[in-house]
Amino acid sequence: MIDTDIIGRTVRVDCPAKTNLTLHVGAPRAEWGGRHELDTIYCAISVCDTVTATAKAPGTGFSLSIEGAHLGDLASSGSDMRRNHAVLALFAIAEAAGRDPDVGLTITKRIPVGAGLGGGSADAAATLLAVNRLWELDWPLERLSEIAATLGADMPFCLFGGYARGTGFGERLEIFAPDGEQARELAAQGFRGHVLVGAYQAQLSTPEVYAAFDHLGTDGTLSNHLQRAAISLHPRSGQAIDAAAGAGASHAFLSGSGPSVVAFAPDNRTVRAITDVWRNERLVDRIIVATAPAAPSISVTQ
Numbered sequence: 001m002i003d004t005d006i007i008g009r010t011v012r013v014d015c016p017a018k019t020n021l022t023l024h025v026g027a028p029r030a031e032w033g034g035r036h037e038l039d040t041i042y043c044a045i046s047v048c049d050t051v052t053a054t055a056k057a058p059g060t061g062f063s064l065s066i067e068g069a070h071l072g073d074l075a076s077s078g079s080d081m082r083r084n085h086a087v088l089a090l091f092a093i094a095e096a097a098g099r100d101p102d103v104g105l106t107i108t109k110r111i112p113v114g115a116g117l118g119g120g121s122a123d124a125a126a127t128l129l130a131v132n133r134l135w136e137l138d139w140p141l142e143r144l145s146e147i148a149a150t151l152g153a154d155m156p157f158c159l160f161g162g163y164a165r166g167t168g169f170g171e172r173l174e175i176f177a178p179d180g181e182q183a184r185e186l187a188a189q190g191f192r193g194h195v196l197v198g199a200y201q202a203q204l205s206t207p208e209v210y211a212a213f214d215h216l217g218t219d220g221t222l223s224n225h226l227q228r229a230a231i232s233l234h235p236r237s238g239q240a241i242d243a244a245a246g247a248g249a250s251h252a253f254l255s256g257s258g259p260s261v262v263a264f265a266p267d268n269r270t271v272r273a274i275t276d277v278w279r280n281e282r283l284v285d286r287i288i289v290a291t292a293p294a295a296p297s298i299s300v301t302q
């Protein structure tokens, strides 16, 4: 197809945030650039960023615009758009396809930034899904996943959503079928339905949290091995976890490398109880009510 045929076509992808229902951290490995060996259960939650990709005229290059009320360090003037995860994903798929990255990207951010919710990975995954459709590549998710793994540990999972087990440095996936036994077990354990996200203005840097983990370790009872390290850097997250558990959450834990906190609630009454205690005691800066599991959705809008 000649590129001019698709100029103006727009593909929209809504891509959910991720959390880690368990996050077991092993040793750092030199062959993975110092990244740690992981065994994690990923879960996608319905706090979604929206990425639109629009085909531009050949030779005009890429563009990026970002909107949203809470952009964290993405809003700072020093934030280089060529290092945005979505743009890196665009360059990576363009290279793999042997095409120029003549695409206009817009990101509507709803996933808190630098929060342990994989927002940058979700935007990168959304970009791969959108450009795959825009250019009619029709590559299977497995092929997109190989590209995603070169960009970040969480990115392959964000292409799929739902639940999955991640090993390696997080990029090697065993996807759990939505109606399969593992998904049913997780649902029976309470990892399904209402989820509250307690979000903060503060961000934590993932490498810094891993470095704190190398120093402090974990206490053995925590299903998220990074929780202790992250709480040492951001103590309010620990208070919010304790308060949610006290208010009846079926599970309350740090999301990934934090500082966000995730609480699963078995019913609406518990949603209200957690919301009240977080708000009244000012344990979080913002509360987002969502559901889990969730999955990306793709639509061609023009």
Ligand SMILES: C[C@@](CO)(OP(=O)(O)O)[C@H](O)COP(=O)(O)OP(=O)(O)OC[C@H]1O[C@@H](n2ccc(N)nc2=O)[C@H](O)[C@@H]1O
Binding pocket: 020, 023, 034, 035, 036, 037, 038, 115, 116, 117, 118, 119, 121, 151, 152, 153, 154, 155, 168, 169, 170, 206, 207, 210, 255, 256, 257, 258
């Ligand atoms: C902790 C987790 C849990 O899912 O995510 P977040 O909660 O931050 O989103 C992941 O391991 C993060 O994934 P992601 O943010 O994609 O990591 P990458 O870009 O690949 O790596 C960023 C940095 O994190 C550290 N890192 C990441 C993954 C890993 N298995 N071991 C590590 O030590 C390394 O310092 C690396 O340079």
Ligand SMILES: Nc1ncnc2c1ncn2[C@@H]1O[C@H](COP(=O)(O)OP(=O)(O)O)[C@@H](O)[C@H]1O
Binding pocket: 073, 074, 083, 084, 085, 086, 107, 112, 113, 114, 115, 116, 117, 118, 119, 120, 121, 123, 124, 204, 206, 256, 257, 258
């Ligand atoms: N599209 C993007 N969305 C969010 N953060 C991004 C993006 N591109 C680059 N970043 C940078 O990646 C860092 C981690 O952000 P994010 O992916 O939201 O958090 P986390 O790794 O804790 O899940 C931030 O410092 C941010 O500036």
